[in-house]
Amino acid sequence: MRLIWFASQIALFGLIASRMINVQEVPDYFRYYVAGLSVMTLYSAAIFIGFDIYEEAEHGVFEYLLSLPVSRRQLVLGRSIGGGLRAFIYVGPMIGISLYVIGAVNPLGFLVALFALFLFSFGVSGMSITIAVIIKSSDRFDILMGVLDALIVRLSTAMYPLAFVQAANPVYGGVASLNPVTFAADLFRWGTDIITLDNPLLPLLGVIIFFSVFTFVGIVIYDKRIEGGGWQ
Amino acid sequence: MPPIIKIDNLTKKFGNIMAVDHLTLEIEEGEILGLLGPNGAGKTTTILMLATVIRPTEGTATVGAYDIRKNPDKVRGLLGIVFQEPKMLWVSTPWDIVNWHAKVCGLSTEERKRRVKEVLEALDMWEHRRKNVHALSGGMRKRVELAKVLIQRPKIVIVDEPTAQIDVVGKHRIWNMLRQLREEGTTIILATNELYEADVLSDRVAIMHKGKLLVLDIPKKLKDNIPGGDVVDIQLEKETPQKIVEQLKKFKEVVNVLQVKPSNIRVYLNQVEEVVPRIMNLFMKENMPIASIHISEPSLDDVFAHYTGLTIEEAQKGGE
Numbered sequence A: 001m002r003l004i005w006f007a008s009q010i011a012l013f014g015l016i017a018s019r020m021i022n023v024q025e026v027p028d029y030f031r032y033y034v035a036g037l038s039v040m041t042l043y044s045a046a047i048f049i050g051f052d053i054y055e056e057a058e059h060g061v062f063e064y065l066l067s068l069p070v071s072r073r074q075l076v077l078g079r080s081i082g083g084g085l086r087a088f089i090y091v092g093p094m095i096g097i098s099l100y101v102i103g104a105v106n107p108l109g110f111l112v113a114l115f116a117l118f119l120f121s122f123g124v125s126g127m128s129i130t131i132a133v134i135i136k137s138s139d140r141f142d143i144l145m146g147v148l149d150a151l152i153v154r155l156s157t158a159m160y161p162l163a164f165v166q167a168a169n170p171v172y173g174g175v176a177s178l179n180p181v182t183f184a185a186d187l188f189r190w191g192t193d194i195i196t197l198d199n200p201l202l203p204l205l206g207v208i209i210f211f212s213v214f215t216f217v218g219i220v221i222y223d224k225r226i227e228g229g230g231w232q
Numbered sequence B: 001m002p003p004i005i006k007i008d009n010l011t012k013k014f015g016n017i018m019a020v021d022h023l024t025l026e027i028e029e030g031e032i033l034g035l036l037g038p039n040g041a042g043k044t045t046t047i048l049m050l051a052t053v054i055r056p057t058e059g060t061a062t063v064g065a066y067d068i069r070k071n072p073d074k075v076r077g078l079l080g081i082v083f084q085e086p087k088m089l090w091v092s093t094p095w096d097i098v099n100w101h102a103k104v105c106g107l108s109t110e111e112r113k114r115r116v117k118e119v120l121e122a123l124d125m126w127e128h129r130r131k132n133v134h135a136l137s138g139g140m141r142k143r144v145e146l147a148k149v150l151i152q153r154p155k156i157v158i159v160d161e162p163t164a165q166i167d168v169v170g171k172h173r174i175w176n177m178l179r180q181l182r183e184e185g186t187t188i189i190l191a192t193n194e195l196y197e198a199d200v201l202s203d204r205v206a207i208m209h210k211g212k213l214l215v216l217d218i219p220k221k222l223k224d225n226i227p228g229g230d231v232v233d234i235q236l237e238k239e240t241p242q243k244i245v246e247q248l249k250k251f252k253e254v255v256n257v258l259q260v261k262p263s264n265i266r267v268y269l270n271q272v273e274e275v276v277p278r279i280m281n282l283f284m285k286e287n288m289p290i291a292s293i294h295i296s297e298p299s300l301d302d303v304f305a306h307y308t309g310l311t312i313e314e315a316q317k318g319g320e
Helices: A002-020 A029-047 A049-058 A061-067 A072-102 A107-135 A138-154 A162-168 A170-177 A180-191 A201-227 B043-050 B072-078 B094-104 B109-122 B138-152 B168-183 B195-201 B219-224 B242-249 B272-285 B300-308 B312-319
Strands: B005-014 B017-027 B032-036 B058-063 B079-082 B156-160 B187-192 B204-209 B212-217 B230-236 B254-261 B264-269 B290-296
Touching: A002 A029, A002 A072, A029 A049, A029 A072, A029 A107, A029 A138, A029 A180, A049 A061, A049 A072, A049 A107, A049 A138, A061 B079, A072 A107, A072 A201, A107 A138, A107 A180, A107 A201, A138 A180, A162 A170, A180 A201, B005 B043, B017 B043, B017 B058, B017 B212, B032 B043, B032 B195, B043 B058, B043 B156, B043 B187, B072 B079, B079 B138, B094 B109, B094 B138, B109 B138, B138 B168, B168 B187, B168 B195, B187 B195, B195 B300, B204 B219, B204 B300, B212 B219, B212 B300, B219 B300, B230 B272, B242 B254, B242 B264, B242 B272, B264 B272, B272 B290, B300 B312
Parallel strands: B032 B187, B032 B204, B079 B156, B156 B187
Antiparallel strands: B005 B017, B005 B058, B204 B212, B230 B264, B230 B290, B254 B264
16 A cells, blocks of 8 residues: 555656756756655654554563563664664665666665665664653654654655755754755765765764664663553 | 572552562572462562563562672573563564574574474474464463473573463463473472462462562461361261360360261361371270261462452452
């Protein structure tokens, strides 16, 4: 179903919207949109791990996981990477469609972009786990994730270039320039030759920081909130 | 030999609820300790604290040489838990569950393949290895849980309600597995609300109620400590003379003697196995032939009732 949704977005919204947009900054909005859509879908899939946390708590799987002879660090890292990897596998066919639609790629740039998407996916998983264990209510988590999705995706370059966000409101521009979705979308577009970047290391560094912070914060919060018995 | 587990003042509060209330006890290496009590007694919270799954509010415990607060990772390396049900969401067959557990416990691919097969075969689960766990019987699911600790081979195994909702044959099978684990040197903590199970399996029984440890001893002593807990019904071939009743009352183990019918007396006493031969001798000496004799020992339910004033079912209703 997700694949049909994705294909519809490309074949309907992407094709139609690209006919309306004809600006210097985005010579081919269709390719620009398809790349951004891939990152948005990856973000949505990686967020899903948070819902698993509630399901695990409900079924007592938490107790089993916490009793395993592994450190908490290994456990959280495993969950973040597992959630990120699952999202990546899940979105893999859609990224494949995107690549087909976008066309030729620079292999080296694409590998860097792919690596960044991996880290982005793990980071989003870590963020989702962190928020889930803080909130402790699946309903509230669901609502917050909806709000966060709206803000994070819309205040990024997933659907439009930074210059337009900046022009709309400097605060929006400030947020978008530090947004991990922006880093991931820019790197993916750079890796697929849709845009050029003055320094691709900056968004790459941004994605690495995002991944590291949420993995580390995830470990600390998981330990404090879960091991203390706070989920009971 | 120092105890393998030393629980010192262990306490857990959930809000205003005192789940475990200053629990102190020691567990010897290689024993089966039955943790007996109704639902809500604090058994599961205690074992989850020992397994470092939840942190105590107060007090601590040492498992092996490690403090559960200071060295939780080391403690988890010594323990394995058999939960009431296999707790997995993302894998669904016995093989997947046991293999995943073995992987997390650090077994190499080759060793894992061999051991998973060995363990599932030993538990008669090999031919069911590809079935969905939800399609298995309660006994089979429990065996999948047991397979995890058989793969892991920890020094200490914690078993939570091992035979809840399992048929009699399945119960005996699981009890035999637990006995075998103990014979191989594993220390076992058996959390149960089944009195008979605690009685037949445990070397010692700790009875918990409302988060507190009421009593801890070997089952026989616990039962013997109930004044007049053993009951002997004696049917005589002729009427019982009052003289015999008076003589029976003089035994220090006898708490009371009731004349139920002219030829039938009921004796309430302790240490029945030592006293009955003496009672028989007395009747033979007085030339009073016995038609039948029926002995009933107290159960752990009687022990529980003795300490709480409630049967375990009544306490269960209050605990839920």
